[in-house]
Structure formats: structure tokens, C-alpha cells
Amino acid sequence: MRQFIAFVKKEFFHVLRDRRTLLILFGMPLAQILIFGFALTNEIKNAQVVVIDHARDDASRHIINRLAASSYFEVRENVMDKNRMEAAFKEGHIKLAVVFPARFQSDLNHQNHAQIQVIADASDPNGATTLTGYVSSIIQDYQTELNEGNGLPYRITPEVRMLYNPQLKGAPNFVPGVMALVLMLVSVMMTAISIVREKETGTMEVLLVSPFKPMWVILAKAVPYLLLSLVNVLSILSMSVWVLDLPVAGNWLLLFAESTLFIITCLTLGIFISIRAKSQQVAMLISLMGMLLPTMMFSGFMFPIENMPVPLQIFANIVPAKWFYIIVKSIMIKGVGLEGIWRETLILCGITLFFFVISLKSFKIRLE
């Protein structure tokens, strides 16, 4: 045990003394969150919106005022008819149109139910979803206000129409994606590189010729990265809560437990790579091409898996990040408990076990 602790301590020295490693470790999550959070943000400010108000009554006026008051929209009112609106969409002048039917208020008053048509330019799917989302929530607010002290609830249904990309699926949320990405990078690449580095410097030879069990060498290498990755999880989550105002709906503890599981999956992958790779470059290349790329492509974080050809959909199943992405999304956004994600959790456990066993099998107690 004393040996193990000494090893872990040494590993921490390596990490803390290498500025590049430190930068990747702690700079990257920060940069990712900021890039995804702000530069590639789903939040859109001052989007050009036209309102076509066939009703011109109190209710429609009220909603239009609210739209105009929000910082998301810049409302141009009643300037166009339907044909000109479509032309404006095509030319990209406007992002969204809100159409009130002629009898908006009276529908509301007499049937307790009215419809608003929301048309969005979905060639930018993320932007479209976000904008329609904003509109819906503004309408929702108004509806809640109307219903106060009222026996029969009023219902306003925004009828959303997506132009150009009608199959658009639910809003991708990047925080779970960034978490998968960062953990993958830190755990797989860093572990792989740090083990291969010992091969390159010749220290692995000395370690092999020591009474310290070779498998312990590998495990001791994994421990610091497990801890550092957990720090990363914590920093990503706190950034998403405090900086991006994205609360965690589900259980924090469960989220941490699942993250730990995913980190261990990544570590076994990293160890597996390091056992096979001969040089740091090879380890880096395999980690980047073989791990990072599939994580970006097949986790569902950037591209919806449902839209992919079937072979790729099947392939996506062996990408651990896909399962982790589902898990994190479920816990963070939907607030699901273990009962809703046990299947994904089991799959991750399976993948981990698989790589652990083949790493153990292919680990060499000698040089060749």
C-alpha cells in the first residue's frame, strides 16, 4: 500500500509540474463550456421577428408587447403579408414569424382556447428551437397570469411550424456533451500518454524489474486521473449551474456516481491504448481519432443519432459516450433517477469490464 501511495504521489507531481498537462486538464473544460456556452450558444439575442396580427385585440397586443420587451426579439409588426413573409425568410432577413388568427381574443374568451402560429427558419435548427422555445415560454407566462383567480383555465396553444427542417428533434443540450468530451479526453488520452511516456523514458523497464506488481503500476497511474476527472466534473457542473444557469434537476450524488463509472470506463480504455501503443504520438493519435472523434460524432451530442444510417446507429451503441450522454441528460435535465437509466448504466459497466479484461489479458510483464 505504501508503494501504491508513493506511486500516486509521483503521478501527481508529473501532472502538477507539466504546464501543458495542467492546461489541458483544467483549461479545457473551462474553454469548452465557454465556447459552447457563449460562442456556439443556443441563446439568441435580438432576433428579427415579424408579427402578423390578424386579431388586433387586447390579448394579441399584450403578447406582442411582451415579445418586444424581451431582449431576444426585435419585433417588426404587421409589415408584411404572408407571401412577403416567406420571401423574407428565404432571404434570411427574419428568423421567426408569429401569426395571430383574426378571432384570437374571442376564441380565448369564449372557448377558453386560442391558437398562435409560430413559424421558424429551421435551416438553423438549434436557433429555431431556441426561438420557438422563447416564444412558447412568453406565451406560457401570459397564460399563467390570465389564469390567476380564474375558475376555468385559459389555454393558448402555440402551433409551431418549422420551415425547411420539419423533423427537427429536441433541443440538444451541450453540457452533457461537453462532460462526455472532456472526461474522454482527460481520462483516455492523459492516461494513455502518461503510461507510454514511461515506456519511452525507460523507466517502465526499471519498474517492471521491481517487486511492484505490473498491474499495480497501471492502476496507480489511473488513480490520479480519476480524481482529476472528478474535479473536472465538479467544475463543469458548477459552471453550468452558476454561469449558464442550467440547474441539475436530478440527484447530484447519482450524477457523480455515474460520472465516476464513465471515468473508469475511459481509464480502462486509456490503459488498453497504452498497452498497445509504442510511442506517445501513437497513443495520442489513437486517443484522438479512435475516441474523441466517435465521441463527437456518435454520442448524439452534435448530430442526432436517429437521423443516421442504420449501420452508424448500430456502431453508435459501442461508443461509451453515447450512453453517458443519455444518462447525464436524463439526470440533469429530466431529473430521472436510477430506475430510468439502469439499462444505460449496465451497458457502461459491460463496456468497462470488457476493456478491463482484455487489458489484463494483453498486459505484458516483459518487454516484447
Next chain:
Amino acid sequence: MTLREPVITVENLTKRFGDFIATNAITFDVYKGEIFGFLGANGAGKTTAMRMLCGLSVPSSGRATVAGFDIYRQTEQIKRHIGYMSQKFSLYEDLTVAENIRFFGGIYGLSNHQLQSKSKALIERLGLQAERGKLVGELPLGWKQKLAFSVSILHEPRIVFLDEPTGGVDPVTRRQFWALIHEAAASGITVFVTTHYMDEAEYCNRVSIMVDGRINALGTPSELKQQFGEPSMDGVFYQLARGAKRGD
């Protein structure tokens, strides 16, 4: 040397890294066709000095010219007129003998015609006809080093810098290597060489010994042996370097 035409002049050349003085005001000349042994303990500052002379590192102060070019301003010209070979990097192991010759000749702007005749002559001189198409990685170390040296002087540089060219080479090949060096020197190429083999110091026309960033001895091997009252260069070196204070 009858002409004593200097091809390297160094005056108070100094290189500092922070408050560490790697090379401390060294001064010497090297003459045309001379084999100049540049000796010193590990960390004495040899590598730093050599890098400055090859135009790879800018000095902190002092003056120096190599092949008549200033090492501050004319590094590009210097690079065109020198050859360089070290124990660590010499040739591409995954290219064949002929490809390596072509490549390095090409870098120095030899024409196709020149390349052809020179590489033929080179391969014949080294007796490598049968190995032309072999990967350099498959050659024994001694052959690699001989080939690397020949390639480094293919473009007929005025000076060739050799950084521990014979490290780990067997004693017979080592002597063949030195025969090549003597041949090159006889053809007018100045040879600037570092080595840890003290018998090789004897093969140099003149030798300088660096200790802690300074040149503490400079002269022909027999002058140095006389000056320090030692029967061999090994003894001279030991006397000088034993007092060294620092490592790199």
C-alpha cells in the same frame, strides 16, 4: 598549416540563459583544412557554443564569423556553407541509402547531374554498391555513421561540424571513420569535432578543452601534453576537467 587562413573566428563569445553563463567569453580561431577537436566535460558548454556557430542560437554577446559570415546576421549563408552530423541525428532510417543521399544533396541545392555523379562516387568510396537500395536502418551503426559523414560533406561545405560522431562505434570502424575525416581535411574541408574518446583527441591538429563555460586549454596535442606534463591527452583532460564545478 601553411596558409593559416581562418575560417572560424570567435571573440569573447558568450551565451547566457538567465543568470547561468553557458558559454563564457570564449575566443579562438580555426583554420582552413584543420581538424579542430572541441573537447570538454558534459555541461561545459560545448553544445551551446556549437549551436551558436551553426547559426542555430543567437549569442548574448561577443563576435564570431563562420566561413566569413557573421553569426548574428548571416545565419542563412552560414547554413549553406557548413555540414553537420551528430551521433543522434544523422540519416533517415526509413529511407534507402540512395534516397538519403538524394534528399540531403537536394536540400543543399545540388543539381540532378551533380547529385548523380556525387552519389555514385560516394557509394563507391564507401563500398556500399550492394547496399544502395537498402534502408539505412538496416545498416550496422558504423556504416551509418560513415555514410552520414559522407553525406554531410556532399555539398562540399567549407566546414563540417561533427558532434560525437563515433560514440558507440567499434574500434576498427572508428579508425575508418577518422580516415574519412583526414581525407576530408586534406581536401580543404575544415573539421570541427567533439568526442569523448581521448585517443581521438590525438588525431586532431589542434584541441581546445572547455571547463565550466571557458576554454582552459588550446593547442596541438603535443603542446598540451607538454604544458600540463602529462603523457597522454587523457591525462591532460583529467587534470583540467577534474576541477569542473558544474553540470548541465
Next chain:
Amino acid sequence: MVSLKNITKTYNHGTVKAVDDVSFSVEKGELFGLIGPDGAGKSSIFRMLATLLIPDKGSATVAGHDIVNDYKLIRSKVGYMPGRFSLYPDLSIEENLDFFATVFNTTVKENYHLIEDIYVQIAPFHKRRAGRLSGGMKQKLALCCALIHKPTVLFLDEPTTGVDPVSRREFWEMLKRLRQQGITILVSTPYMDEASLCDRIALIQHGRILSIDTPQGIAAAYPNSLYAVKATDMPRLIHVLSTYYPHMHSYLFGEVIHLDARGMGGYNLPDELTQFLTAEGFADIEVKPIAPTIEDCFINMLVRHDT
């Protein structure tokens, strides 16, 4: 203490023969040198003895244990210093030593007496990172790390390669002191002049052992008489000698030329040669019979092999 029987090791599926039918043994407390150039197979032998490689053929034991089956027992008893720099460059001297002590299940304190002589030389820099040490200091630290668990056998693969002559000499002084403490040492080097510092040596080239004996024994077995020749204009001298005496091997050796007088048994070579060289226009001619060094022996064996 160490014994090899007909060990052969090949790489790349048998195409490259690194070690070819090598047998030798090292006695307890001996300082044994494997002398040969790079690529002779020294590192492969060391790695097999350190249980890092399995031989294709033959068997070997270290401290009585088989290198293949009992590798675990061997690993706890040997100290191994690989050829390349094998310390953590980003850890300090102190941290490196502490780490290796712990990994080998001991403490620096426990075996400090073993390394004290060596460690005091680098102790003033104990906070310095190993990556910033000079070649000589690195070797000393690596030696400390290999010694810290009190091994019974020490394998040192080219510990002095690339190290300057002064540090090399110091390093050998340390090895001598270690041998006095009863540690068996197997060391390899490409520097022939270090051979005379060993108790026994094996000369090795192309994976084969050329000769095994004490340095004195190897020198005494030199088959011919050897002369050192010196005159003005050495470059012309070597040329003249090899032209007019092609059957005798002559080569530069420091400031003199060594002349192997093969087949010249009946002649009074110094006188004849002096006459001949005077006639050739040389001055200050010196021809002296000399005792061969290990390097001469090695050269002689290589030349005989080739012809």
C-alpha cells in the same frame, strides 16, 4: 551468480539475430564487463537477464533462479540500470530516489550506507530536477536508484555512454567500491579503455562472444608482437606502412601507429623499419614493442574475423 547457456535471441520473427549462442558465467562478487560496440547485443543480454525478454534458445539463471520461470524472484533481487536515461526528468533527485526506494519496498534510510559514497556527490543538488542534471550526475543518480534496495546482482547497461572521461573514471571508482561490498556487478560498455577496470570481460560483436578472460589474460593471448611507430608526418606514415607492409595490420592509436607484426617473427622489426622509414624520408622515427591493450585485442579479433 549469473550463468548463461547457449542463449540466442532474435527479433523480427527470426530475421535479426541479436544474440547468437552466448554462454558465460559471472561469479559472486565479480565485476564482469561486456565489452563491445553498439548493436553487438549487449542490451539484449541485459534485458534477458533482467527478465524483460525471453530468449529464443538456451537457458540462464540469476542468483540461482531461472530467468523465465522464476522471474518474480529475480526481480526482487537485482538492480537494473537500462541503457537509456531511466529516471523521471520532472522529479528532483530526492524524489526520484524516494520513489524507487518505495517501489522496491524499502526506504532511503535503510540502505543509505550503500549509496552514501555516491549520493554525497549529488546531494548538494537534491532539489534539482533530474532532467536538468549533467550526464555524469544523471548516471550517479541512476546508480543510486538501482542500488537503493540492496540488490545482490547489479546489471548496468552502458552506464558511461556519452559521459565525459572524468565522470567515467569517477563512475568506475564507485563500481570498485561497490564490488568490495560484495555486490556482483555485470556492466557493459563500448569504451575499450574501461575493460581493464573489470575483473573479467567478454568481448562481444555481432551477438557473438569473441573472447572471455581477465583483461590481463586477453592481452596475454594476443597472438603477435605489437609495435608502436611514430615519426614526423603521421598521415603519410600510416599510408606508407599500409602500402609497404600490407600483411601487417597498422592503425592509428592516439598519437602513435600500432603495427601488428604478423608473420614477422624472425626479423628485428624495429631496426628494419627504422632503416626503411629513414630511407623513405621520415625523421624522428620511433619503433617500440608494446603490450597490447584490450582495444588492440578487439581490433585484432575483428580483423581476423573479417579476413
